[in-house]
Every structure is written in C-alpha cells, then in structure tokens.
Amino acid sequence: MSLFTFEGEERAQGFSALKDEVFSRLRTIWENDNPEGLLTFVGGVHPYEGKELTKDLPLERFKPQGEMVFPVSQHIGAPATPLVKKGDKVLRGQMIAEAGGFVSAHVFSSVSGTVKAVEPRLVPTGAMVNSIVIENDGEYTEVEYTPAELSELSKEEIRARIRAGGVVGMGGAGFPTDVKLSPKEPDKIEYVMVNGAECEPYLTSDHRRMLDEPEAIVDGLRCILALFDNAQGCICIENNKPECIERMQELVKDEPRMEVKVLLTKYPQGGERNIIKAVTGREINSTMLPADVGCVVDNVDTVSAIADAVLRGKPVMSKIVTVTGNGVVSPKNFLAPTGTDMYELIEACGGLRDGVTKVIAGGPMMGFAMYDLHVPCTKTTAACTCFVEDPVLKDVETACINCGRCVEACPSHVLPTRLAAFADRGDLESFQEFDGMECCECGCCSYVCPAKRQLTQSIKSMRRMILNNRKKK
C-alpha cells in the first residue's frame, strides 16, 4: 500500500487504529475539515506547513555589515523621491526619500553611514528599482525621536505620525497605512482586525512577533482604535499557534475593546478578503475596500510599526525575516534592518546547503523565486525560503480532467481551469465575463491540480495584461 500513502503521513497500526483513521477521515468530508466549527472561509487548501523549523526560535537582532540598499518603492503607489545624493552622511532613522504623492510612503535609513550611490538595484520581486545605496559605518548613530502620549494626540496627529513613520502594510502588499486608516466615513468602521493568521507555509515572522513583542501589538491596536470610535479590535490568529493565542488573550483580557479571534488553519486564511469573511461573514469583491464593509485589516507587524511611529516617533527601520527551508544549514528568525542584503542573512544561518535549487522571497505559496540572492530586505519582506529540491520541477503538465479540485479550493469562487483556458488562448472577453479579475492569485488552484497545470500562472499573466491595458486608457 506504500503507493497510496501520502508523504509525511503515518500509517495506522492494527485494525482498530485503521478503523478509527477511516472513520475520522470520512467524517472530515461532512464537516468540511472544520470539526470545531472555527471561523473560516469557503475554499482554500492545506499545504505542508513547515513552521516547526523556526517557530520556537526567538528573534535574533541582526547587525548587517557593508552596503545597505533602500529601494524608493517598497510600497504600492508612487515611488518616493530621494532626498540624499552621493557622498551625503546619513544617520539611523533619517528620512532618505520622501513620499512621492498621497498614496506613497517615506523611506528611512536603518543605519548610519555614507550614501554611495542612487541607482537601480534588483529587488526580491525580480524588478530593478531605483535605490539609495548606503555604506554602513557600523556605528548606528541615531537621530532624536520625539515620543508622544496617545491621550494627547488628536486623530489627525495620529494619522500624521503614522505617515511620518513611513508605515506600510507589512503583510506583503505594502499599501500605505495612513491612507488605509483614512476611510471616508471613519464612524462606520466596526472592526479593526489585526491579522496574525500567517497562513503562508514556513513563515514564522508574525508568530515570533506575537510571542516576543506582543505588547507593541496591543499598543498599536490601541492607536488604531483611537481613530475609530465605534470599532472593536480583533486579533485574528490561526489555531495552529496556540501559544500565540494564549499570549495575546492574556494581554487583552482587561481591554474591553479588544478580543482574540481563533481562525481555522487553512491557506489563504490571512488574505484580507478571507479574514474579513471569516470574522464578520461579509464579502468584498476586487473593486471594494475593507472599509466598505466596516473593516480595517492590518498585519501584526504593521500594527507594531504603528505603535513605534505613534508612541515613540520611530520610523519603520526593521522587519522580521524568517530564513528557512531545508536548503539552509540552520533556519532562524531575524529582526533585520531594512536594506540588509538577503545573502548576508542566509550566511548568518550557516549558508546554503549543497545543491540548493530554489530560493524564494516569501513563502512557497505566494513568494517570488529569486535568481540572484543579493537583494535587499524591504518593508514587506517576511521570509526567505530555500529548498534543496525544487518541488515543482518534476511535474509534467497533463490534460485537465475536469476533476473540480481547483473550483473547490478557490477562495474567490471562480472557475480556475476555465479561466486558465481563456487566458491561454487570449480570450479577454470570456476571461472577464467569468470573473477572472476576482482572482486573488493565491495559488490554491495550481497547488491542488492533479494534472499539475500552471493555472495560477496563466490567470495571473492575463490579469496583469488587462490591468495594464486599463492603466493605459
């Protein structure tokens, strides 16, 4: 029967154990894999988690050497405008690029040193982005910050301090947080959600944030709640992190406006649309904002950055980066200054193992495969996952057999196999008519496809093409 044993699965011993296994497995069909009835959404997959590699390793503060690279575009929106030029001396915490518009964010130096160049550099997503290169003098001489008391700040001042801190959505999207926290009707916001789901396999940066610096999350949430008088704060955590749930519950037990929501462990539970659906039952489509259904969602890292910016006046200068996978000698969780070279972090983990074939910026489901490891950690970098064996290399695409697994897994409730077929033959009209633009590019369809078809890739390229066409008009 070894042919039919799934990897990583242990076989039951003896008849009664086999019977139990059969019954429990059949029961999951009726209960939709959610026997305790936890909060969740419809669809999704259960990829191999791989979090045991790093979840028990406390944060290590990393002090980089040498060159630091600060791309002026670490967020969605207009690139920031550089304020320094070659030869300038900068301090840690000094603004080196200013927001280039309303939807944009400042960039700060995380080290003290000398500006070496302002030139295009490779970033983790594979693009060349104009960047400020600073030679680190290793002194970490800081600028003076101006702390403030939350009770003395007006709502406008809070927003201004968040903007001044260059805070962006650090869960991955990088949307400027002050813009997100300025909805048209702030009184209609009912939920402020702190996203600690961390559904992406292998990542433990949010996990460590919640265990090692949970007070900052509560402080940050308090700052956001001060902006929305009618809102309740929900800290949302998947049930595969019981220690985080316990820790956060302990901290918010005397906070009337905060509670911990336990979510079912399922990818992509941490997607903005899915977490809103799980907690409130409300749905937003691709043209809507969370504020349209009375919600604001921020990642735990973003929330602690808000606490730093509002209460201590400190801008975003560091990011938790998990360096993990079977391709590194000793996986670790780093608190790394932004601009740190990714390869330096890998070397601090003992380097790559022999024969590593794939290195991903981010996790295996949503991350970008990198061809060059000399890229900077940005405000949105959460991990670097290294694999000895490329898990998708051996797969050969075969014909679609209409099994419906992609449809069942799709959290956007579209028909991935049909959309991919439309995309492959360039049928823009049908693609849009079948709600192709609602795809969230989570990768569930490609993950479950037994024919190993590159569904996400086809759909993603079509979406990019349509979005670019719209921009041109």
Add this chain to the structure above:
Amino acid sequence: MEHNFHVSSNPHDRAPMTTSRIMQLVVLSLLPATVFGIFNFGLRALLVVIVTVASSVFFEWLYCRLMKKPNTIVDFSAVVTGLLLALNMPASIPLWIPVLGSAFAIIVVKELYGGLGQNFMNPALAARCFLLISFAGRMTNFTTSEKFRGAVDAVSGATPLASLKTNGFAEGSVSLWHLFIGNIQGTIGETSVLFILFGALILLYYKVISPKLPLAYIGSFALFVLLYMMFTNADFSLRYLFTQLFGGGLMFGAWFMATDYVTSPITEKGRIIYGCFLGILTGIFRIFGPSSEGVSYAIIIGNLLVPVIDRYTRPVAFGKGGAKNE
C-alpha cells in the same frame, strides 16, 4: 554567481495527488467488485477482464503511435476505461465483442474528441451502449454455466431486475440478501452491492470522489420509485424498492460511472443536480421503458446535459454584487 537557481511562478509547492494516482485509486477501488465477479462467474470472467483491459491499453497505445502523439498509457486512464467496460460485460460474452467495445471506447469516444479530458461521453458507457444496441442478445445473455455459484431465479432464470419487471415477486424470486451480497446473475462487476460499496469507500477515503453525487443519484431514484408506488400501486413494498436499488447497474453506475470527472459537472452543486437528473432518468427508463435496465442510457443522456448544468451552476464570485469603487 556561484549558483544557478530555478525560477517559476508561484505557488512553489504542489499537492501529492496526480492524475495517474487518481486513476490507480479508481482501479484499486474496482478490484473488490472484480474479484467478487470472478469468484461468482468463474475464471471465464477473469479472461474477459484481462482481454478488455489489455485491448483498451493497446488501442490507446496504437492511436498515440499512429497519430505521433506522446504516449498517454502511463496515465492509467485506459486501464480504468477497460476495466469499467469489462465489468459491464456478461461473463459468457464472446471475446471479440469486448475488443470491439474497447476500440470504440478508446478511439471513437475518447481519442477522436481530443483524448483524456475532452470526451463528452463516458467512453466505457458509450461503448457498452453501442454493444448493447448492436449485439443485444449476446450482451444480455446471462445464462450461466454449472460453475455459477450464485442464486438463480427459479421461475424465469433471468436477472432479478428483469424477473421483477415481467413476473413481479413470483415464487422463487431471489432474496434481497442475495442481491446485496451479489451472488446472482448479471454483468461481471455490477452484482455485488457489498463489494461495490467497499470500493466506493476506498474512493471516499482518498477523497477521489465526494459522496454527494452518488447519494443524490440513488436518493432521487429511490424517491422516484416511491412516488411511482404511491401513485400507481396501492401496496407499498419496501422489497420492490430495494430490489430496484440493489439490482441492475444502479450501484455500480452511481459510484463508478456517474462520478467520472470528465463527463460530470465541475462544481459540487452541479454534480448534485446532475445526480438528481440521473435518478429521474433511470426511474423513467426502468419503469416505463422496454428494458428492465436504464442506468447506462440515463448516464449517457445525462452526459449531454452537463454543459447546460455547468452553465447554470457557475459559482458566484466572492463578493459579487457588492458596491463598486471605480
């Protein structure tokens, strides 16, 4: 750079299930019914199975070779088609008939429409219907040799379902227990409800199929029979109902034929509606039609309805109908 890394679009991980593994699991789940059929009908049944499977694989290989297409026999789908076809044959069939059936199933129904995933009819069933129409006598010749171990209807010598249609519950009819165990006359694989359900359990366990479609099929058929009894027949007979459910190809068709991915709707909702359609069609064919059997024709006609069902059961995209911000 000292390394050359692979780049590809996300996701960088894949579920372990593959098409050929699904097909292998289907073969595995058909084995209990196959083994029972061989036990029930003798070694002649084994010969039919071997010839049908081998000829299916051969025709697939031959077609790929002649058309200079990549060889697709490794995906095991031809084995599944051959085995399904074989289990739909009476054990006494002359061997050239299943070979002809395999050729029709693989070349005409499957490959000419573009191969795996492109056919709109279940190849094994289309071939069975083709043979049933062409060689009706031989395909329904269920007379058994002395080696037959099962229970035979003492009055008519026909299959329980045929006997029920012509004679009602005559003296000497086969009992429900025999129907459930399956030591009765019929095609090789369809007789044993017990072993078919055991195979279905394997499919459910490995999540190859969801139970909703077969249950919708069997449930709607049962409801149809109940309604028929209510409106025509004064006496309500559980035995009639269960003979209808256990007899003929219903169980086999519901668990192994109707659930064929390629020829069933793609959404769960569509599959339930499809199952209900099949139940009603089967009821009509069995009760009002000339033959006591109706499952094969019901599924073939159901296959034709799939595009329509797919069209009207398209899932509603997440958040569709909400406010627009453009």
